Amino acid sequence: MLSHNQKLPIYKLEPDDIAGNKHFRLYQFEGTLPNQSELLIPHRKNHYLIVLIRKADSRQWIDMTPYKLKNNTLYFSGPNQIIVKEGFKQLWSTGIAFTKEFLSLQENASLSKLPLIQNLHDQHELALSAADLDFVEDMLAKINVEYQNQSEWQQRMLTAYLTLLLTYLSRLYTEQFKDNGHSAEKLLLKDFLTKINEYYRELREVSDYASLLNISPGHLSEVVKIQSGKPAIKHIHERLILEAQRLLFHTDQVLKEIAFDLGFSDTSYFNRFFKRETGLTPSAYRASIRKMYH
Template identity: 50%
Template sequence: MNTLNAETVIPKYAFEEDVAIGNKMFKIVKSSHSVRYHKADMLVPHRKDYYFYVFVKQGNSRHWIDMTLYTLRPDTFYFSVPHQIHLKEEAKPFTGSAINFTEEFLAMEENGFLKQLPIIQNRHNGHELNLNSDDVVFIEDLVDKIHTEYNAKQNWQNSMLVAYMHVLLIYLSRLYTEQFTDGEQAPEKLLLKRYLARIEDDYKEIHDVAAYADMLNITAGHLSEVVKKQSGKTAMEHIHERLEWEAKRLLFHTDHSIKEIAFELGFEDASYFNRFFKRLAEQTPADYRKSTRHLYH
């Protein structure tokens, strides 16, 4: 199999036109409990040179955007801008709508207003928007209208799509501003971000919550309480999750032995690493490597 190393250029995927529709700047695709992915994309870091928006009705696949792991949640909106790094960890059935559009599509709107919206500029490198029940109703209705227009093939189609997207992008920008700007300096949110950043820096060497708490100059109990409240996961789960997914990446992308991977991730005992991995992934490292390479290659 091909493996990535430090010198490998991360592939950049261009916008894929729906030939049946013939639109080279915009595409919307609805899925109903199906798996939509390219095998070549799985576990491969890549970029998209277009905007990629997904309204999820049902689904729980996991993926990375830049250095953040996301698990899809029902009635949630996901977005990315060109050149953020994507990594699909696994593919599961998905129900919802995916909207892709290019810089050229945005340029159709007069005076460049759309390109200035917070959701488009994405200064905070966000990817996920939480929706309440009213948000879900509004967005679902608008996405349905966009899908109908996209498939109608009538005159001035792109102009109509821009008009619909104008409304959608303003609505999403309001949510973006609320969720990524207001209250972002709250101590609890800053603490969660600092904790996750510390894990990212030190997860190979440090597997203990108390050690991270010492680095942050707080007690382990306070750290655990805040992390659980803000993320829904325990502080230890974040450490284990990072180790598990890094192990999966190494098992898939490299030909390192299980022992070498265990030591690289800070496990002094390869047998303990095997038990750790099996408890989280429900299969041994060797079985995971075999099954994923067989599935995607």
């Protein structure tokens, strides 16, 4: 738990001595352990992380959800999540990490639209069949070979293998979490939620997001309500509440600091907003959620 005067650390993707790639890294643990001192406190990463856990003996939190790490299971997270590990005795895993900048490169641009990357269902664990596990192991082995082979072709080869892996995992994601297709209306909902994730601290009105998406507020509201069953403004409010809950659960920041971090200039308005959306004051939520999980 972070004390009130500690800010959530954001861990950057550091290039290693093997490949030196600023935007892509591969991690291997064969019974060894990562540096846990930084991982045992709540933190964010500035990159995406996909990890195949072959064997582990611990639990990790992603936002407010605990995950008992399962053997031969894939776990994934993005730059916005708050992550806490509960420590490992031993760990067998392979992980790949990559930044938003890696996804924005011209040949990688379509990867940012994949369901696994967008993660609209807010899930972080994929079950793997024996065939799935074989495929993932094969792709990770190929990525590892290219990762350690510094050449003019390295970037293209990493992109090719990563594209295949993420596409395969996105198919599993939609099968396991019931993605409902890719109609124009569904894609608009996805784009709306992506924009909220980028701008929720600054933009609070449906009209703001309609302008970003170059459509009318009325059309956006209608499509979002039909596709999600909830008003567009509700999605904006839920994103603010999610971030508030993350900070209330994982840090000891005072309410004034949390309110300011979320773009509220008045703590009393933040309190009223939070209670209206959740039925609890921020202080009551913090007390109840910590009592439940600690």
